[in-house]
Amino acid sequence: MLATNGIQLLTPRHWKDYELIDCGDFEKLERFGDVVLIRPEPQAVWPKALPEAEWVKRHDIRFKGRSATSGDWIKKNPRLPDRWYIGYNNGDVDIKLRLALTSFKHVGVFPEQAVNWDYISETVNSFQIKQPKVLNLFAYTGGASLVSRAAGADTTHVDSIKQVITWANENRELSGLSDIRWMVEDALKFVKRELKRGNRYNGIILDPPAYGHGPKGEKWKLEDHIADMMRDVVQLLDPEEHFLILNTYSLGFSAVIVENLVKMAKPEVQNLETGELYLEAAMGNKLPLGVFGKFRKLAATQTPPSYSP
Template structure:
């Protein structure tokens, strides 16, 4: 498991009963987590003394119960990277802190390449990986279909003092964008992707990770440079093994370029128990 254990502004304080207790800077939140199927040993006062508690609805979705006043927007840092946070209607805060394990890895790869590196970040959300790659010296193209998420990513770049870095923000369907980049002859040294489990394209095309990811990987192969540095796939789709991502990368990037393949779970340390909380999976190809 790849553990994001270097946080100072974020902490999983405790877990149990399908929920996690987290510290985001000075803000304490209580949120559901489907991986936490063990019981809560003791619902101490710290579990009740929170700023916000997200309650799942039996009908789907859920809502925040704010117990203390919090800012509409607050900030945390990971090293020199800075991020805006705000609670969303879907329980999230705009950042997946376990991804710091990937940020550190890609920053080392980019800084150690000793040459200009161009990065394509697909399904790029609020731009955690975009901020990391730009901070390490890469030029980045950030693509997401949600206009609000792209704007949030711009705010994170500005907050981290990287406004002068060569970062292009694209609000577009990821699949159509990759096809157009093929026709334009665009090339990238590194590609990052965090594809959803399900989705629909602009023409109503159905995306299902199990059947759509491999052909999409093949499309991305056509816009890799002659000297690719890495490809990173993140997934939060339940039921998919890290070995599946490794096999797909072996059949695409590994077959064409050789290189090194790794895969595994990604997670966060739990302060109270010393255990680790699994949060998703990854597959990495690197030169």
């Protein structure tokens, strides 16, 4: 972990099935299991550390964009599969993930999120309550949901896209887990309904996109809706034991903005940590991939875990 002016800089330390090899010239060279990909990366504005010939030699599949939002995967060997599998084990939890080549350059996992997965599993294991309740909003293919469930939490997974939830459920089966509650819902509407129902959670995870749509066409724009969302979600937290993670990818958001959002929604917040997630390449360069804010409250008799990503 690095730190500057109180802002943490965190990168995963437990990935065996993932490696960022190099990044630069608006691309990244990365290994998922045995498959090496080249994908666009708008934040890699510096030159590549390795020569282009080395990138060409090492990669298996390269993404070529047709537009700002879609493109095609070019395989060196046409027999390479469109789907494959990787695992993640941090010593507390062991999960499996199915990866796939999508037209949006994504493959089904954001590796930097492993930092948050470690925080989730450590915190859930530190709670005194026997089966804490965790809510994962904008939950995508379910990495954080799997970790929460594997750590013993009663887990609710909310995403607006049915096909993505189907993918997350496949990851649950691969991981040998059961009883995750799947909700194809607009996240903001779901939270407001939970408030009316009087439900409470010991953990809430938010990983909202910059833009998105609910299942009925509801529009989500991060800067327009995140303050409203934060005001509501903090009211869902159990008063005795809880944690909250807010993660954002928007290029216009800084850790200071996230800090302000959390403090305005919950002025009495304690143990607030803010910072930036990054991936460190084997060549030594660092790729920033989002900012976070997180806090937790344990029972009065509990000693906070010594979190070390």
